[in-house]
Amino acid sequence: MTTEERREQLRGALIDAAETAIAEGGLSALKARDLARTVGCALGAIYTVFPDLDALILSVNLRTLHLFERTITAVRTATGGGGEAAPPDRGAAIEDLVRLAVTYLRFAIEHPARWRALFQHRMAEMPPAWFLREQVRLFRHIEAPLSVLRPDLDDEARALLARSLFSATHGMVSLGLDEKLMTLSEPVLRRQIETVVMAIGLGLTPENAPDHQEVRP
Amino acid sequence: MTTEERREQLRGALIDAAETAIAEGGLSALKARDLARTVGCALGAIYTVFPDLDALILSVNLRTLHLFERTITAVRTATGGGGEAAPPDRGAAIEDLVRLAVTYLRFAIEHPARWRALFQHRMAEMPPAWFLREQVRLFRHIEAPLSVLRPDLDDEARALLARSLFSATHGMVSLGLDEKLMTLSEPVLRRQIETVVMAIGLGLTPENAPDHQEVRP
Numbered sequence: 001m002t003t004e005e006r007r008e009q010l011r012g013a014l015i016d017a018a019e020t021a022i023a024e025g026g027l028s029a030l031k032a033r034d035l036a037r038t039v040g041c042a043l044g045a046i047y048t049v050f051p052d053l054d055a056l057i058l059s060v061n062l063r064t065l066h067l068f069e070r071t072i073t074a075v076r077t078a079t080g081g082g083g084e085a086a087p088p089d090r091g092a093a094i095e096d097l098v099r100l101a102v103t104y105l106r107f108a109i110e111h112p113a114r115w116r117a118l119f120q121h122r123m124a125e126m127p128p129a130w131f132l133r134e135q136v137r138l139f140r141h142i143e144a145p146l147s148v149l150r151p152d153l154d155d156e157a158r159a160l161l162a163r164s165l166f167s168a169t170h171g172m173v174s175l176g177l178d179e180k181l182m183t184l185s186e187p188v189l190r191r192q193i194e195t196v197v198m199a200i201g202l203g204l205t206p207e208n209a210p211d212h213q214e215v216r217p
Numbered sequence: 218m219t220t221e222e223r224r225e226q227l228r229g230a231l232i233d234a235a236e237t238a239i240a241e242g243g244l245s246a247l248k249a250r251d252l253a254r255t256v257g258c259a260l261g262a263i264y265t266v267f268p269d270l271d272a273l274i275l276s277v278n279l280r281t282l283h284l285f286e287r288t289i290t291a292v293r294t295a296t297g298g299g300g301e302a303a304p305p306d307r308g309a310a311i312e313d314l315v316r317l318a319v320t321y322l323r324f325a326i327e328h329p330a331r332w333r334a335l336f337q338h339r340m341a342e343m344p345p346a347w348f349l350r351e352q353v354r355l356f357r358h359i360e361a362p363l364s365v366l367r368p369d370l371d372d373e374a375r376a377l378l379a380r381s382l383f384s385a386t387h388g389m390v391s392l393g394l395d396e397k398l399m400t401l402s403e404p405v406l407r408r409q410i411e412t413v414v415m416a417i418g419l420g421l422t423p424e425n426a427p428d429h430q431e432v433r434p
Contacts, residue, residue, distance in 0.1 A: 098427075132399065160401075164389050164409040171388015172381050182349065184377075192381040194427040196417060202425055203416030210315075210411040 011049045013039040015059045019114070022060055026113045027120050030057065057117065058131055064114045065134050068107055072141050075103050079144040093148035094201030100141055101169040101197045102190055108173050109186055119174070139163055145201075152206040165200065172196065228266045228276075230256040236277045236331070243330045244274065244337050274334065275348055281331045282351050285324050289358050292320050296361040310365035311418030317358055318386040318414040319407055325390050326403055336391070356380055362418075369423040382417065389413065 001009070017038040021029050032053060036043045050056045079088040079096045088096075108115045142162035146153070153161065176189040184192070218226070234255040238246050249270060253260045267273045296305040296313045305313075325332045359379035363370070370378065393406040401409070 126396065160405070160409060161412065164393075164413050167388040167392035168385035168413055169388065170392060171384040171386065175384035175387060176381075179343065188377070191427065192377060195378065195421075196381050196385055198425065198427055199418075199420030200413060200416045202420030203418065204412075204420075208415065208419055210408065210415055 007049055010039065010041060010045065013041075014046060014049065014056060015063065018056050019060045019063060022057075022117050023111070023113050027057065027117050054125070058127060060114070061118050062131065062134060064111070064118055065138065067111070067114075068104075069138060071107055072100065072103055072138070075099055079148055088145070088148045090149060090201075093145035094198060096145040097142070097149075097165065097201045098194050098197045100145075101165075101193050104166075104169055105173050105176075105186070105190055105193055108177060112177075119170075136163075139166055142166060146204075149201060149204045150206060150209070152209075165197075168200070169193065169197065224266055227256065227258060227262065230258075231263060231266065231273060232276045232280065235273050236280060239274075239277055239334050240328070240330050244334050247274065271342070275344060277331070278335050279348065279351060281328070281335055282355065284328070284331075285321075286355060288324055289317065289320055289355070292316055296365055305362070305365045307366060307418075310362035311415060313362040314359070314366075314382065314418045315411050315414045317362075318382075318410050321383075321386055322390050322393075322403070322407055322410055325394060329394075336387075353380075356383055359383060363421075366418060366421045367423060367426070369426075382414075385417070386410065386414065 014035055017035050018030060021031075021034065021038075030053065032043060032046055035056075036046060046053075046056070050059075079093050136159070139159060139162040142165050143158050146158050146162055146165070150158065150161065172189070172193050176184045176192065231252055234252045235247060238248075238251065238255075247270065249260060249263055252273075253263060263270075263273070267276075296310050353376070356376060356379040359382050360375050363375050363379055363382070367375065367378065389406070389410050393401045393409065
């Protein structure tokens with residue numbers, strides 16, 4: 001094994017160990033000393049393959065994003081890649097939005113600690129551009145139904161609206177599951193998300209855009 | 218001054234000092250030693266009026282909730298308490314929802330550290346019931362327009378939907394202002410919130426509820 005192969009092996013083993021530690025106990029359970037013991041390396045060896053623990057957390061979060069992407073891609077949508085050939089209509093696009101939102105809820109419930117680690121701000125600095133691009137790439141799944149509901153939007157405006165719909169869904173999921181508020185049960189929260197996202201889909205038309213209907217401050 | 222009056226004075230001075238510390242540096246800036254120095258008391262005296270720093274944070278957060286309630290109450294809405302006598306219609310109710318959401322955005326921008334402290338989970342335990350009730354009381358402002366848009370809902374279902382609309386708005390505000398994502402400017406974020414909340418209002422009708430239009434899992 002070359003030095004480079006050994007480094008790659010250590011890197012993979014550390015990400016595996018960190019992923020398990022986060023999945024079991026959340027970000028606060030992540031300790032360099034424990035990781036070194038788990039993978040059987042010296043404490044200092046961690047820092048030969050990662051500049052700091054933040055970089056290791058980022059690698060775990062990248063895996064979580066990829067796991068979520070595989071989960072979304074498996075969801076049958078009419079407007080997205082995995083769909084049937086039928087031309088997408090507004091009804092199908094709205095169903096897609098609802099299905100994507102419910103998939104996000106289920107992902108958060110099935111992988112609570114890994115999901116929370118994506119949003120916990122333990123990190124000292126802003127994530128690097130490549131990580132932000134990975135996040136933004138996931139919004140594409142929302143953009144597909146949006147292009148049916150708001151065909152008037154250009155790419156930038158559609159991407160922005162996709163981010164906003166994700167943020168709205170994330171808010172319902174994260175406050176709905178919040179243990180410091182009154183936690184909602186999965187069926188109740190799911191029904192709420194269906195109600196709100198379906199309303200968004202129904203109300204999103206070019207004619208109804210606030211650019212056309214001005215709201216006074 | 219009686220002992221009770223002295224305790225009350227110390228309590229008030231500590232809340233003032235903690236509020237200033239949080240407003241300037243966030244929750245992480247809150248240190249018992251600094252508070253004691255600011256109000257001119259012994260370190261141990263803090264714990265004669267608050268069981269721990271969490272209880273002190275809760276008192277600051279209560280003030281923030283009250284400040285936000287005063288801010289909302291000052292907003293002229295057609296369906297809420299401060300409105301004119303005109304009978305609320307769907308259009309007016311939708312405008313109220315949008316106005317409340319934009320008010321929330323502005324509050325978060327004007328009081329960033331105090332607003333963030335409401336949601337930062339440094340606290341060891343769940344907030345007491347009286348604090349949860351204070352939070353839930355704020356949802357009443359959202360319930361007023363909802364009773365116009367969804368007159369079919371009973372009190373419990375309307376309160377639940379109000380919480381969900383708040384959560385969706387909170388998601389857009391908090392991820393929109395998030396420094397770890399690409400932060401959106403106030404006008405851009407405001408327009409996004411207007412678009413999404415207006416769509417929700419337009420799409421929320423008894424006929425469109427998912428109970429009537431079943432979405433397959």
